[in-house]
Amino acid sequence: MKDHYADNGWLLDHCTGCGKPAAEGEEIEVIQVSSREGMWMHPPCAQRYYKWCEKEQEKFWTHNEIPKFVRGEASDITPGTVGESLAKIAKHLVSQTPALARPENWRALSGLHPV
16 A cells, blocks of 8 residues: 655654655655554565565465474464464365475465465
């Protein structure tokens, strides 16, 4: 979501990526919104953030926690989180189609890069 920065008291007064303020009328990307404040980033900071998020999501699905959860091993998935919901869905899908548990199929299962 792109927006133009205006100091209306709702958005944070600094980029959550680099900490620098935005100029009046500067294009920004709103990253997270709550009832109290909106976090935003300059477009280059937002691109770095999105790439970091994609890498973290890929690690979560392919190398770490969800594969452990599906195999019934101890994992760092916190109960009540979105991660737990995703892990439960993955576990159900693997129980229906065991071939999805093969490492080469984790990307397709996660939806990161469908094959």
